Amino acid sequence: MMFNQELINQIRVAFPRAVTDFTGQKRAFFDNGTATLVVDKAAxxxxxxxxxxxxxxxxxxxxxxxxxxxxxxxxxxxxxxxxxxxxxxxxxxxxxxxxxxxxxxxxxxxxxxxxxxxxxxxxxxxxxxxxxxxxxxxxxxxxxxxxxxxxxxxxxxxxxxxxxxxxxxxxxxxxxxxxxxxxxxxxxxxxxxxxxxxxxxxxxxxxxxxxxxxxxxxxxxxxxxxxxxxxxxxxxxxxxxxxxxxxxxxxxxxxxxxxxxxxxxxxxxxxxxxxxxxxxMDHFHWLSDQIKSQDGEKYGLLGEKKRSLRIAMDAIEKYEVGFSKSILTGYDDVPGLLDIPGVTVFGIRDVNRLIERDPTFSIEVDNIPGDEIAQRLWKEAGIAARAANFYSYAQDVYNQPNVYRISLVHYNTHEEIRIFLKALNEIVLSKK
Ligand SMILES: Cc1ncc(COP(=O)(O)O)c(C=O)c1O
Known part of the structure; x- marks a missing residue:
């Protein structure tokens, strides 16, 4: 079993703040590059x-x-x-x-x-x-x-x-x-x-x-x-x-x-x-038990605990490639970042090379400052992310001192990506 709907639901239960914040507000937490939410077992x-x-x-x-x-x-x-x-x-x-x-x-x-x-x-x-x-x-x-x-x-x-x-x-x-x-x-x-x-x-x-x-x-x-x-x-x-x-x-x-x-x-x-x-690590062991990889060959030399953690992280990596693809190319009813006019995506955009990147996307939108994108996406669609200086030297190199960034992890969902893309598309259209 890989990441099917039942497992995704269970993962979101394991993260008490995956669905709503502490005030009960529903939101999509896309600020994971700054700090992730905490898993129940760790807390x-x-x-x-x-x-x-x-x-x-x-x-x-x-x-x-x-x-x-x-x-x-x-x-x-x-x-x-x-x-x-x-x-x-x-x-x-x-x-x-x-x-x-x-x-x-x-x-x-x-x-x-x-x-x-x-x-x-x-x-x-x-x-x-x-x-x-x-x-x-x-x-x-x-x-x-x-x-x-x-x-x-x-x-x-x-x-x-x-x-x-x-x-x-x-x-x-x-x-x-x-x-x-x-x-x-x-x-x-x-x-x-x-x-x-x-x-x-x-x-x-x-x-x-x-x-x-x-x-x-x-x-x-x-x-x-x-x-x-x-x-x-x-x-x-x-x-x-x-x-x-x-x-x-x-x-x-x-x-x-x-x-x-x-x-x-x-x-x-x-x-x-x-x-x-x-x-x-107990969370990853639990995840691994749900996934139960049959790929014995690949993991043969690792001891039990290391093998279990590797199974979980390999599955996460594979699942997140799907996030990157959807963020870039969208869904049947919503265009992805590559097709929203005026959006510049930094980093790898080739959909055949997504294993070479994490689902962390910095973007620039023509005529809309990063802070405004962050504010509107938060207010209009509950997307929790920010435009900031993330202390990355790449921001100096690309001259993007205050870039808008989303970063997704395994408790995020395609439904959240769809909401994000829809809202971004509307914001861009409203500025035309
Ligand atoms: C790639 C990278 N290195 C280092 C750090 C700094 O980590 P810490 O806050 O634990 O010093 C960050 C934090 O954003 C990071 O993204």
Whole structure:
């Protein structure tokens, strides 16, 4: 069973705010690129951990031991989700931004000022500013930006290859652009980095909810994502190869452990955050049970939990390709973005290449500012999305500082897309 109507209904029950907001207003939540709604299992587990094991770890009494168990289970759940070899490779932090800065400080200690860092023109600033800091402090010689194929919003792989040389110490890319929706060819980029002995870093924050993320398949050295973009609470996770986590010297207070992952973690952990991410994984396990893939071959080498999570994320990815197609081409009675006059769609528009993008669409409409589109779609059709600066460097590159963006996840529906397209079409027509 894939995503049939019965399953879609069940998924929407699992997200208490999928249909209406807290005031009871019906709306289509399309602001998922900014933060997703929370799944019931994550919120319940978080509250339970908050109440039952609020004690700090390291003591002999039950609440403290339970807090430790919850944290360890959360690390294991994240490791399973990423196909990481062990929970000791999972570091937690306040946000993806804080984890990137933390990592950049540790990597910076290894650098001599002669090296370069290579990134891309469609990164979130989280994956730019830490390297600019290193450049400004003379820790690296240059931060290099790989160009895009502007028309289709994809990475210019030839240009990227040309930027990487024997002085490249870090190649760092997003797994998908939070403005364009474009996915990066991570395995290929990883190989380029490895050829010159550079670290390969991945910002998985945007893509994380939209499909599988496998750190062993892409052979990355580090990868970061955030729980609030994945149906859970705030709090973020960094995967690092065990040998790197052991060798690097992060900024830390002296009495804190020197053993990873703890040596990278600033201050006391929030056990409720770990409970939340375990709850998210329980949702995916439930989803996987509903789907029950027969594709034993493909998943043969993975253990039970990893296999179950992969089945869920593969199914989500496939389902979301259908969203992208409908957003672009519409339905029998409603034109899609490609056919609404005056609408410019950024990113991949070729319907045969939709597996190369997430259902995140930034658009520009002739003569209608992004804020007006956002307001009218909200008021007239209950579409919850925004025009904003999403901290994407691509917005600078495309000169779109305040672009209107929708981003869909697996609790959204085709009915919501139809409402969105109908309303947008009417807004455009009313301006003619
Ligand atoms: C691709 C990408 N990277 C990083 C971030 C920042 O994440 P955090 O708020 O956890 O620092 C975002 C947030 O929008 C993002 O989309």
């Amino acid at each position: 319940e587990a978080e509250a339970e951990a908050r109440i039952n094991c609020s004690a700090n770890v390291g003591a002999i009494f039950a609440e403290s031991k339970q807090a430790e168990a919850v944290i360890q289970a959360g690390r294991q759940a994240v490791a399973d989700f990423l196909n990481a070899p062990s929970p000791s490779t999972i570091v937690s932090g306040e946000s993806a931004t804080s984890l990137f800065f933390n990592l950049s400080y540790a990597l910076g200690k290894e650098l001599t000022g002669r090296e370069n860092v290579v990134t891309t023109d469609y990164e979130h600033y989280t994956n730019i500013s830490p390297w600019v800091e290193l450049e400004e402090r003379g820790k690296i010689q240059q931060l290099r930006f790989s160009k895009l194929n502007m028309e289709e919003g994809t990475m210019d792989m030839e240009h990227l290859q040309g930027l990487i040389d024997s002085n490249t110490k870090i190649v760092t890319v997003t797994s998908a652009s939070n403005m364009l929706g474009t996915k990066s060819p991570l395995e290929e980029i990883g190989k380029m980095a490895k050829e010159v002995g550079a670290y390969f870093l991945v910002d998985a924050v945007h893509h994380i909810a939209h499909g599988p993320t496998d750190v062993q398949a892409m052979d990355c050295d580090f990868l970061v994502f955030s729980g609030y973009k994945l149906f859970g609470s705030h709090g973020s996770y960094l995967y690092g190869k065990q040998e790197h986590l052991e060798a690097l010297k992060p900024f830390k207070v002296k009495p804190a452990t020197n053993i990873p992952p703890g040596k990278y973690e600033w201050g006391t952990r929030n056990q409720a955050t770990f409970a939340s991410i375990s709850g998210v």
